[in-house]
Amino acid sequence: MKPVSLRSIFLPLLFLFLVTPFIETQAEAQSVRPESFSGRWTLAFEDDSRRIEMPADLRVIETGRVRLVLLGKTGGDEGLFQGIIASDKIDLSGSFNGNDSRIELKMTAQGAGGTLKNSSASYRITGSRDSAQLPEVPVNKYPMLLDAVWNGVNLYFYDPRLKGVDWNAAKTRYLPLVKAAQNDGEIAVVLRKLLRELGSSHTELHLSTGKKSIVHKTEQVAFKQIDSETGYLAIRYFSPERLKELDADLDRAMDQAIRFRSLVIDLRGNDGENLEAALAALNFLLPDGRAIFYFASRDRLIASGLNSIDQITPSSLPTAFVDDYNAVSKFKGAGIYLAGGKYKTAYQGKIAVLIDENCAGSCEVFAEALKDAGAQLIGRKTPGRVLLSQDVDFQFVNWSRMARGTVKSWLMELPKTDIRMVNGTKLEGKGIKPDIEVIRSANDDADLKAALRWLNR
Numbered sequence: 001m002k003p004v005s006l007r008s009i010f011l012p013l014l015f016l017f018l019v020t021p022f023i024e025t026q027a028e029a030q031s032v033r034p035e036s037f038s039g040r041w042t043l044a045f046e047d048d049s050r051r052i053e054m055p056a057d058l059r060v061i062e063t064g065r066v067r068l069v070l071l072g073k074t075g076g077d078e079g080l081f082q083g084i085i086a087s088d089k090i091d092l093s094g095s096f097n098g099n100d101s102r103i104e105l106k107m108t109a110q111g112a113g114g115t116l117k118n119s120s121a122s123y124r125i126t127g128s129r130d131s132a133q134l135p136e137v138p139v140n141k142y143p144m145l146l147d148a149v150w151n152g153v154n155l156y157f158y159d160p161r162l163k164g165v166d167w168n169a170a171k172t173r174y175l176p177l178v179k180a181a182q183n184d185g186e187i188a189v190v191l192r193k194l195l196r197e198l199g200s201s202h203t204e205l206h207l208s209t210g211k212k213s214i215v216h217k218t219e220q221v222a223f224k225q226i227d228s229e230t231g232y233l234a235i236r237y238f239s240p241e242r243l244k245e246l247d248a249d250l251d252r253a254m255d256q257a258i259r260f261r262s263l264v265i266d267l268r269g270n271d272g273e274n275l276e277a278a279l280a281a282l283n284f285l286l287p288d289g290r291a292i293f294y295f296a297s298r299d300r301l302i303a304s305g306l307n308s309i310d311q312i313t314p315s316s317l318p319t320a321f322v323d324d325y326n327a328v329s330k331f332k333g334a335g336i337y338l339a340g341g342k343y344k345t346a347y348q349g350k351i352a353v354l355i356d357e358n359c360a361g362s363c364e365v366f367a368e369a370l371k372d373a374g375a376q377l378i379g380r381k382t383p384g385r386v387l388l389s390q391d392v393d394f395q396f397v398n399w400s401r402m403a404r405g406t407v408k409s410w411l412m413e414l415p416k417t418d419i420r421m422v423n424g425t426k427l428e429g430k431g432i433k434p435d436i437e438v439i440r441s442a443n444d445d446a447d448l449k450a451a452l453r454w455l456n457r
């Protein structure tokens with residue numbers, strides 16, 4: 001009988017030690033049924049400039065079909081993505097920020113990773129299981145949630161005539177769909193469709209987690225020199241939380257920009273979070289103080305016996321710079337905002353402004369004001385989302401006390417104030433067409449090249 005060598009024992013043990021975790025992992029992956037992925041998730045969409053986090057409702061159907069509904073703010077989209085699942089891979093199509101988009105995800109029992117891509121953006125996605133109690137509102141209370149949405153629009157929507165929509169008939173049509181909904185994703189899609197009947201921006205239902213949903217990863221303002229005669233100023237977002245920093249950043253940037261004969265201002269991707277910040281930025285860039293836009297709230301229209309902002313005579317309205325709080329306090333629901341002439345030396349050179357389909361809200365007001373001052377707009381048409389809105393907590397909507405305690409985290413964003421540029425131009429629903437339209441290029445910055453050609457003519 002031959003003696004047993006240590007090598008003959010050690011090598012098989014080493015093999016088992018190395019491959020056993022792999023076998024267990026493979027078995028675990030195979031044991032996870034696709035249906036087990038159904039439920040509440042938290043998804044984060046991230047690119048080089050920002051991170052957007054929101055809850056989502058994922059439903060895997062036995063036929064291999066998948067339905068994903070984004071429950072955070074969707075920019076007016078339904079937030080619905082549909083597609084297929086094969087093993088642990090999900091392929092979905094839907095709309096994200098108004099753009100046809102595709103989501104690809106690889107799932108595990110507790111996490112997810114993948115991408116979202118469309119013609120104007122690409123995001124990395126990470127996902128984790130959400131421990132939230134489901135659903136936020138009991139399914140049998142969904143008709144009461146419909147009442148809350150319906151009443152909220154009646155009370156707060158900026159147009160007292162609801163843009164001619166028969167709101168009673170709309171409620172009747174959507175009630176069966178509301179009663180048929182079985183989870184947060186389904187009720188969100190139904191009520192968002194109802195709100196889209198109004199045909200207005202800033203009108204949507206979303207689930208609030210109580211945390212900040214957008215985190216910016218870049219500086220608000222960046223300046224660099226392009227060539228001996230041209231400066232480049234990027235204003236990436238108008239944050240309501242960094243107003244003081246915005247003034248300081250723009251002051252430093254303009255100290256450099258003033259030395260150049262021409263200036264490129266890049267607004268691409270600026271989704272216009274805050275109108276006050278946009279007006280503060282215009283104070284630096286416009287050579288003199290001038291009227292920018294006028295506004296009228298629903299309450300002011302009703303108190304004045306008017307149906308539309310177009311019935312207002314702008315010359316009758318009070319005026320104020322955004323930082324003149326005493327003058328702003330006299331607006332009483334309607335007024336004209338002024339901007340410009342606040343920088344120590346007015347910029348006198350040529351200005352080219354880069355815009356795109358993601359320059360929205362106060363970014364559009366900002367761009368139109370610069371155009372009115374002589375700047376050239378270059379890029380692609382803006383989306384036309386220009387109304388002043390506010391989140392409405394259903395606890396403050398006039399509906400039954402019994403229902404008040406059942407709505408936990410649902411909020412509704414509603415436009416409460418209409419806007420016109422000082423020359424009467426309406427941007428809402430129309431957007432801004434660039435003076436020079438440029439087709440997006442994946443290989444180079446075609447917008448910037450077009451701006452330099454115009455500046456150097």
